[in-house]
Amino acid sequence: MKKSLITILMLLMAFTIVMSGCSSDTSSSQESGNPATGDNPVNISVFSVQESGIDIPTNQFTKFVEDKFNIKFNWQINPSDGAKEKRQISLASGDYPDAYLLTHYIDQFSQADLLKYGKQGVLVPLNDLIDQYAPNIKATMEKNSNLKTLNTAPDGNIYGLVAYTECFHCSYPSKMWMNTEWLKKLNLEMPTTTEEFKNVLQAFKTQDPNGNGKADEVPLSGSIEEFGVRIIPFLMNAFVYDDDRNYLQMIGGKVQSAAITPEWKEGLTYIKSLFDAGLIDPGAFTQNAEAFKKIGENADAEILGVGAGMHPAIFVNIDPGNTRSAHYNPVPPISGPSGISYATHDGGGVSPGAKFVITNKASEEAQIALIKMVDYMFTAEGQTNGASGMKGIDWTDPVEGDVALGKDSKPMVKQIPMAEGEAPRNAGWSGMAHFYMPKEYRDTFVQGTDIYASDGYERRLYDATLLYEGHEPEELFPIWSVWIDPAEIDEASLLQTNIRNYIEQNQLQFITGNKDLNKDWDAYVKGLENLKLDRYLEILQKAYEASK
Numbered sequence: 001m002k003k004s005l006i007t008i009l010m011l012l013m014a015f016t017i018v019m020s021g022c023s024s025d026t027s028s029s030q031e032s033g034n035p036a037t038g039d040n041p042v043n044i045s046v047f048s049v050q051e052s053g054i055d056i057p058t059n060q061f062t063k064f065v066e067d068k069f070n071i072k073f074n075w076q077i078n079p080s081d082g083a084k085e086k087r088q089i090s091l092a093s094g095d096y097p098d099a100y101l102l103t104h105y106i107d108q109f110s111q112a113d114l115l116k117y118g119k120q121g122v123l124v125p126l127n128d129l130i131d132q133y134a135p136n137i138k139a140t141m142e143k144n145s146n147l148k149t150l151n152t153a154p155d156g157n158i159y160g161l162v163a164y165t166e167c168f169h170c171s172y173p174s175k176m177w178m179n180t181e182w183l184k185k186l187n188l189e190m191p192t193t194t195e196e197f198k199n200v201l202q203a204f205k206t207q208d209p210n211g212n213g214k215a216d217e218v219p220l221s222g223s224i225e226e227f228g229v230r231i232i233p234f235l236m237n238a239f240v241y242d243d244d245r246n247y248l249q250m251i252g253g254k255v256q257s258a259a260i261t262p263e264w265k266e267g268l269t270y271i272k273s274l275f276d277a278g279l280i281d282p283g284a285f286t287q288n289a290e291a292f293k294k295i296g297e298n299a300d301a302e303i304l305g306v307g308a309g310m311h312p313a314i315f316v317n318i319d320p321g322n323t324r325s326a327h328y329n330p331v332p333p334i335s336g337p338s339g340i341s342y343a344t345h346d347g348g349g350v351s352p353g354a355k356f357v358i359t360n361k362a363s364e365e366a367q368i369a370l371i372k373m374v375d376y377m378f379t380a381e382g383q384t385n386g387a388s389g390m391k392g393i394d395w396t397d398p399v400e401g402d403v404a405l406g407k408d409s410k411p412m413v414k415q416i417p418m419a420e421g422e423a424p425r426n427a428g429w430s431g432m433a434h435f436y437m438p439k440e441y442r443d444t445f446v447q448g449t450d451i452y453a454s455d456g457y458e459r460r461l462y463d464a465t466l467l468y469e470g471h472e473p474e475e476l477f478p479i480w481s482v483w484i485d486p487a488e489i490d491e492a493s494l495l496q497t498n499i500r501n502y503i504e505q506n507q508l509q510f511i512t513g514n515k516d517l518n519k520d521w522d523a524y525v526k527g528l529e530n531l532k533l534d535r536y537l538e539i540l541q542k543a544y545e546a547s548k
Helices: 002-014 060-069 083-093 111-120 127-133 135-143 145-151 180-185 194-206 231-236 262-276 289-296 364-376 380-387 454-466 489-512 521-530 533-547
Strands: 042-049 071-078 099-101 176-179 218-221 248-251 254-257 304-308 328-330 356-358
Touching (some): 042 364, 060 071, 060 364, 071 364, 127 135, 127 364, 135 364, 176 180, 194 218, 218 289, 231 262, 254 533, 262 489, 356 364, 489 521, 489 533, 521 533
Parallel strands (some): 218 304
Antiparallel strands (some): 099 356, 176 328, 248 254
């Protein structure tokens, strides 16, 4: 189910790196001509991951770039399941290809991978290749300092390229979607405060809004997976900023833990009150996405009052003919007793690491051909042909009357809908081609104006996210883009895992009553101190200062 959610999300978005001392054998990329002269193509071996509906060797975009850049690919294709393990095995064995061209939401090189294999010489620094053969990549990094930071290791080398997919609605993941049909039936208004939110949930629980005479309503539910489905962040953000992963906040340029503040304790007290009143589905703390959707799509009656999620398709069907999707509309960030109404904000789908690397097995000709190919995908045409499919097959130019997703954007790309029963067109690489999709690019895609229709779904999410935009704190710790000192990265990774698990285990115990917020709070804070929280924050602060 998690994979299906990933598929849904990335379709919306596309609407959008051995052992030390391995040889630099170039046998896998021998060629009999020079790509710059139009002679015989350069042979290049590439490790890739194949998604559903795509056959990479026969794909039309594959054929297009092979012709355009005089390449003959030797694909090492892997299914999504186990892709990360196979990549790691290929590197550890020394039997690795000329390049890795990955799909970042399935698997990619972490920053630690890049530093490890870069220092071993397995990965070729891309700096000189970009300077000489990739004007679009070079210009883009000069224009976009965030992209340059993401791509540039602390030693100044670019060992790989990230997938810069700046998804607006993804950048505010922790949303709530409320059944507004129930609000109308019970003559209630959209809540704006924590107390009003609690009162609405209470009404959903006790006043039979689905009208079947049964007390079967589930006031609030969510899941424990990805895409904003965890219920705590939205609620905690009315008390203190909750980034929903590392529990960090920035104050005066200093990174701190939000999870030891009095406000965090106050937020847990509020959430516990909802749980004690039976207003939170206990399954929200244990269930996967499939179980969550069974609540939203309950066969006998509509029973879900409020669902947590980056987008409602996580818990209700949005296919043509659906009957419930339009019932669920976004709840703007609610205010707590102190007037705080934060919204979780991150890089919007931009994850640190790299989806594309070149190894020391690649010949000079192969390196040049590869970087030129990727440089093409740093143009609007190249990115669209690669990620969305070829022009004339999967997209075309807009016509008069078409409306772009962005409010002030000129429509540039109009997707050609799939006919019912139509076979996959196999004309693009989807996520494997995600290289540079900033918000201003994504905003130029044509979208329908009916937000409840299938062709207007992205606009629905865009409009919903406008309600959250600006509710992030003035200072954010950009954990998605900072580079940690290579000498400290293993230590930081272990500390991060232990601290995060401890916070999440304890917040659940406090909410469900297994621990007492008054009696056990000091011991909880002491536990974080024992897990070296101060050392973790020290490492992060150092990385933040270096990134600046």
